[in-house]
Structures are given as structure tokens and as C-alpha cells.
Amino acid sequence: MALKRGRGVAAINYPTGMNLGGDPSQALVHSTPTGAFMVTLSSVDLGQGLRQVMAQICAETIGIPTEQVTIDTADTDTGPHCMGTFASRGTHRIGNAVAQAAREARQVMLEVAAEALEVDAGDLDTDGKGMIHVKGAPQKSISVFDTALAAHFKYGRSISGRGMFLVPRSFPETETGAMKPATCYAHACTVVDVEVDDETGEVDVVSVKNVFEVGRALNPSMVEQQLVGGSWMGISHALYETTEPYYPAREHGGRDFNEYLMPGPGNLAETETIVLERPAADGPYGAKGVGEMCANPQIPAVANAIFDAVGVRIDSLPITPEKILRALKAQRAAA
Amino acid sequence: MAKVPVQLTLNGTERAEFIDGGLTLLNALRDRFGDTSPKGGCHQGTCGACSVIVDGDLKLSCLTLAETCNGAHVETTAGLAADGIQHPLQRAFLDGFAAQCGFCTPGMIMAAKALLARVPNPSRDDVVEAISGNICRCTGYEPIIQAILSAARSNSQNAA
Structure with missing residues (x-):
């Protein structure tokens, strides 16, 4: 012994993630009048850090500091559709939806800034710290704060975006049974x-x-x-x-x-x-x-x-x- | 049933409530005194999430009758931050990513606080022993052990 x-x-x-009848998650992003951004989800943070990572994805995509993003989660009565946080799907599925919504919101934000600066939106970039400037001419700039104010009070626009990430339902092949779940x-x-x-x-x-x-x-x-x-x-x-x-x-x-x-x-x-x-x-x-x-x-x-x-x-x-x-x-x- | 008066000092503030006899300190703190920082995990003294400090000793508040704490000084994690400044243990838990779902965290921190009051420079074995009555499902304990050791180090640096 x-x-x-x-x-x-x-x-x-x-x-x-998984795929039974399709695997969707959706996200909505909008700015407040002062240029903070709200991400609305039905997804749950049960300690894995979903809210932190979604704030990072939103901030990185729009081009603003992470602290400027608030994540509102887990009201399935009123929030956009989410299948849930399970199957290791949160970061990937919900993250993709948040990134898409944030891209649309960024586009609106740049259009408003372009109008205020009287330049083309395609010539604008963000510094990630709260400013929007003309590429190659950082002195010609407007803050995200002032852009949001202008959108709300001058141009009557909503700096917002929709994100819809769907992995479509996968059907098994008749001959082999193979599928992509x-x-x-x-x-x-x-x-x-x-x-x-x-x-x-x-x-x-x-x-x-x-x-x-x-x-x-x-x-x-x-x-x-x-x-x-x-x-x-x-x-x-x-x-x-x-x-x-x-x-x-x-x-x-x-x-x-x-x-x-x-x-x-x-x-x-x-x-x-x-x-x-x-x-x-x-x-x-x-x-x-x-x-x-x-x-x-x-x-x-x-x-x-x-x-x-x-x-x-x-x-x-x-x-x-x-x-x-x-x-x-x-x-x-x-x- | 007649209510029982309980007067105690909760995180430095004198408080009094009339409670039902037989009420646990955990339920009294959460439901009568409005301090929800101690958590009810198992309500049978096994998980440690309800740990609080009563007159300097670590207690499982789910197994302590509130009426036995008449005149006592009760400390919970809700009283740790002073003027918005986090307690070194709270800072160490944050910096060391020693919490995930957070349910065990108040009990872990109170167990650590009771340890550091007794043993300011604990060994790893001291820390393991001190939190052996606290269950954590998420972290695998190592980040918690490291956070407590780190808080002890920063305390002794400040004292020096």
C-alpha cells in the first residue's frame, strides 16, 4: 500500500452559445442630453461581469470613456429581447448586439457633430476621451457633451442605435445529421x-x-x-x-x-x-x-x-x- | 407575542427596535435595522455569508438571537467605509478581483477583519483558517486569500 x-x-x-430555435440577443443604445450613453438590455449580470464588458464594448465602439456608459439590464418585461446569460453566450451574443447598436449611435453622433462643425461626417473621428475632431485637425473639434446638447435642442435628433444579433436556427442535414449548433x-x-x-x-x-x-x-x-x-x-x-x-x-x-x-x-x-x-x-x-x-x-x-x-x-x-x-x-x- | 426591546450599537450608531423574541440577529439586522450587508446564505451556520462582529468577536448572525445582543457593539460591512473612503480590506478585495457574484464577500471581509484585529500580520495558513467557515462558489478562494494578505501588508506599511 x-x-x-x-x-x-x-x-x-x-x-x-447554443442553437435550438435560433439564438437572438438585442440591444438599444441612446444618449442622454449631456452625452452619456445608456445601453438597455434584458441580459442578466450574475457576477460574471457582463455589465462591465458591455460598457467597454459600447464605449470602444462609440469612442467615449467607459465611465460615460450606463448599462441597464435584466428587465425582461420592458427591455429588448435576450435569450439570457447561459451557454457561455453573454459576451459574444450580447456583445455583438451592443457593438452594432453602438455603431449606429456613433454614426448619428458624427452626423450631428458634422452639422455643428459644418464639415463632412466622414472626416470626423473621436479621441475616446469625450471629444470629436476633424481627422488631422484636432483643433477643429466639438465635445460629445455639446454634440448631444445640439442633437437634443437644436437638430431634434436622437443619438441612438439598435443592435440585433441573431444566430439563425440551424437544421441538421438530412443525410448526415450534421448541423452547426x-x-x-x-x-x-x-x-x-x-x-x-x-x-x-x-x-x-x-x-x-x-x-x-x-x-x-x-x-x-x-x-x-x-x-x-x-x-x-x-x-x-x-x-x-x-x-x-x-x-x-x-x-x-x-x-x-x-x-x-x-x-x-x-x-x-x-x-x-x-x-x-x-x-x-x-x-x-x-x-x-x-x-x-x-x-x-x-x-x-x-x-x-x-x-x-x-x-x-x-x-x-x-x-x-x-x-x-x-x-x-x-x-x-x-x- | 410580546415584543422584546433590543438596544445595540450598530456600526457606531446607537439603535433600538422592538423585535419578536427568537428573531435571529441576521433577520433583525436586515429587516428591522435596515442593514442588508450581512447575507442569508444557508440560515444554518454553514456558509458564513452572515458573519458579523459582535463585541469584537466574529459571529454567525443567523445563529445568534438578536435579544442576546442587547447593549452589544455590532459591526457589519456596511460600516467599514469611513467618509466614503473604502476600508483597506474593501480596497484589497476590489483591486484583487476577490469577488464575483459578491454574496460571500461581506462574510469574508468580516472574517478577515476579525482575523487582522487578532493577528495583524497573518500567515497564509492563518488566513485559510480564518475563512474556513466561509463558502465561496465563484473565486476558488485564492484571490480572496491574496486580498486579505495584501490588506494586512498595506495595514502594516501604514502603521510603520
């Missing part, structure tokens, strides 16, 4: 080192090394946060969490927080996370969805590492000490 070391590798590709794919690879006690079946995760390919990280700190937390969650799914350990039997399932097994801060494996950026052609500024995939590759990597360590294949989750001991017993009986 001994502690056995093992290493497991797993790589995944993960679809952004998703858009771009994110990728990840994880290497896990474990130590398995072949007497108790306990698994100690020694190290986790992740590489995630995310398209473009629109907010690098929030992407890293998502990936670090997700990696931990993947390990937790691999080894600990279940409500029905003897599914379909209900026995011994956790009924509340007291009985639901989840690793705490004392059970952290040494984790390294690397981000690769390979912008997606169809993503807003190249972004893909990384919401769910960050917790995926750790699970097969742990299963492979356990196989490498003690030679047993566990094909149901979580991989508990009991399952490992039963498999080791069967292995010895077969030998």
Missing part, C-alpha cells in the same frame, strides 16, 4: 498531477496547469478571475460534488450546505493559468465565450491522472475514494 503519483492531460474545444469555439488544455492513496482511495491534487484560448480577453483581469475560479470548480466537480452519490438512488445525498461536499480554502491545489488570445472573426472585438468551459478540462484530466497513478478507469463523477477502492479491488480480483 502506497501513495502513487500520476499525471493526466485533457484538451477540450467548447462552443460559444454553435458559432466560434474556445479551447483549453489542462495537466493535473495527483497523488492517490491506494489504501484509502483518497486523491490529493498536487498541481493544476491550465491553458485557455479565449479569443480576445476584453477585460483581462475578469477573464483571469473567471478562469481561476472555474478551474477550482472543475476540480471540485471531479472529486467532490454531487447531490446524488448513488444515483438513481437518493440515499446519502446532501440535503443542505452541511452535507454537500465542496472543497474549502484549505484544499487548494497549486494552480497555474495561462491565457492565449486568438481573436474570433465573429466575436465582438474577437471575444469568445469562456463562462462554462473553464471548469471542463480539469475533470477528464483528473480521471486520466488517477488512471496513470493506480491503473483504474473511473467513468462517473465525482471520483470518490469509494469508487477508486472498488475499482482497485476489482482490478486485483481480475489479476
Whole structure:
């Protein structure tokens, strides 16, 4: 009886969004009289940072500071249509809708500024700090603030835009069944080192090394946060969490927080996370969805590492000490 | 049932309410005193989201009866920022991206505050021990541990 070391590798590709009856999200953008911009959505920010990233996309597209954008989310009674924040679709689907709405709003903003400056709208550019100027002649300029005031009080225009991003319904080909249910794919690879006690079946995760390919990280700190937390969650799914350990039997399932097994801060494996950026052609500024995939590759990597360590294949989750001991017993009986 | 008077100092302000006997401190704070910063995660003392400091000690407010806090000094995250300036722990959590959904954050910060009051320069193990009663679903804990260590470092720099 001994502690056995093992290493497991797993790589995944993960679809952004889903497609059952088509996958739409819509956004509306408009300016206030003082040149702040409002983005109206029905999409929900449940902590993943959707509002921050949508503000960045809107600001970058219109050419104004991010602080000048307010995101109004999550009223499905009154907001533009959104399928929801799930399937790792938020940044990609809603981001594309916001970018489109912001492009239209920018165009109106430049038309108003052009009228006020008596120049051609095509000759205008933004500095990203709140000014609109003639290309090559930054002294001939007007602020976004004054442009909005002029639109509202002088020209009777609404600096606004509509964004409609729809991934049309994909039907399977009759002959092959092939279909295109998703858009771009994110990728990840994880290497896990474990130590398995072949007497108790306990698994100690020694190290986790992740590489995630995310398209473009629109907010690098929030992407890293998502990936670090997700990696931990993947390990937790691999080894600990279940409500029905003897599914379909209900026995011994956790009924509340007291009985639901989840690793705490004392059970952290040494984790390294690397981000690769390979912008997606169809993503807003190249972004893909990384919401769910960050917790995926750790699970097969742990299963492979356990196989490498003690030679047993566990094909149901979580991989508990009991399952490992039963498999080791069967292995010895077969030998 | 007769109401019970409870008088306590909440984040430095004297407050009094008549409450139902048996009301938890968590529900009293949220529903009677109007301080919704402590969160009710499990209501059974397991998740730590409701953690507050009572007379200097970290308490699970969901397992503490409000009437036992008569005359006590109660601290919550709502009282941490002074004159609009964030507490070093709040600053460290923000700078270190140590919150995602944010539900565990008030409990984590109060557990950290109680730790730093006892141990101004904690080791990583001290921090892990201090937040071991607090569950976080999003962050994987590492950013939280790092934020608390960072707040401790900035405190000791300011003191020096």
C-alpha cells in the first residue's frame, strides 16, 4: 500500500452559445442630453461581469470613456429581447448586439457633430476621451457633451442605435445529421498531477496547469478571475460534488450546505493559468465565450491522472475514494 | 407575542427596535435595522455569508438571537467605509478581483477583519483558517486569500 503519483492531460474545444430555435440577443443604445450613453438590455449580470464588458464594448465602439456608459439590464418585461446569460453566450451574443447598436449611435453622433462643425461626417473621428475632431485637425473639434446638447435642442435628433444579433436556427442535414449548433469555439488544455492513496482511495491534487484560448480577453483581469475560479470548480466537480452519490438512488445525498461536499480554502491545489488570445472573426472585438468551459478540462484530466497513478478507469463523477477502492479491488480480483 | 426591546450599537450608531423574541440577529439586522450587508446564505451556520462582529468577536448572525445582543457593539460591512473612503480590506478585495457574484464577500471581509484585529500580520495558513467557515462558489478562494494578505501588508506599511 502506497501513495502513487500520476499525471493526466485533457484538451477540450467548447462552443460559444447554443442553437435550438435560433439564438437572438438585442440591444438599444441612446444618449442622454449631456452625452452619456445608456445601453438597455434584458441580459442578466450574475457576477460574471457582463455589465462591465458591455460598457467597454459600447464605449470602444462609440469612442467615449467607459465611465460615460450606463448599462441597464435584466428587465425582461420592458427591455429588448435576450435569450439570457447561459451557454457561455453573454459576451459574444450580447456583445455583438451592443457593438452594432453602438455603431449606429456613433454614426448619428458624427452626423450631428458634422452639422455643428459644418464639415463632412466622414472626416470626423473621436479621441475616446469625450471629444470629436476633424481627422488631422484636432483643433477643429466639438465635445460629445455639446454634440448631444445640439442633437437634443437644436437638430431634434436622437443619438441612438439598435443592435440585433441573431444566430439563425440551424437544421441538421438530412443525410448526415450534421448541423452547426454553435458559432466560434474556445479551447483549453489542462495537466493535473495527483497523488492517490491506494489504501484509502483518497486523491490529493498536487498541481493544476491550465491553458485557455479565449479569443480576445476584453477585460483581462475578469477573464483571469473567471478562469481561476472555474478551474477550482472543475476540480471540485471531479472529486467532490454531487447531490446524488448513488444515483438513481437518493440515499446519502446532501440535503443542505452541511452535507454537500465542496472543497474549502484549505484544499487548494497549486494552480497555474495561462491565457492565449486568438481573436474570433465573429466575436465582438474577437471575444469568445469562456463562462462554462473553464471548469471542463480539469475533470477528464483528473480521471486520466488517477488512471496513470493506480491503473483504474473511473467513468462517473465525482471520483470518490469509494469508487477508486472498488475499482482497485476489482482490478486485483481480475489479476 | 410580546415584543422584546433590543438596544445595540450598530456600526457606531446607537439603535433600538422592538423585535419578536427568537428573531435571529441576521433577520433583525436586515429587516428591522435596515442593514442588508450581512447575507442569508444557508440560515444554518454553514456558509458564513452572515458573519458579523459582535463585541469584537466574529459571529454567525443567523445563529445568534438578536435579544442576546442587547447593549452589544455590532459591526457589519456596511460600516467599514469611513467618509466614503473604502476600508483597506474593501480596497484589497476590489483591486484583487476577490469577488464575483459578491454574496460571500461581506462574510469574508468580516472574517478577515476579525482575523487582522487578532493577528495583524497573518500567515497564509492563518488566513485559510480564518475563512474556513466561509463558502465561496465563484473565486476558488485564492484571490480572496491574496486580498486579505495584501490588506494586512498595506495595514502594516501604514502603521510603520
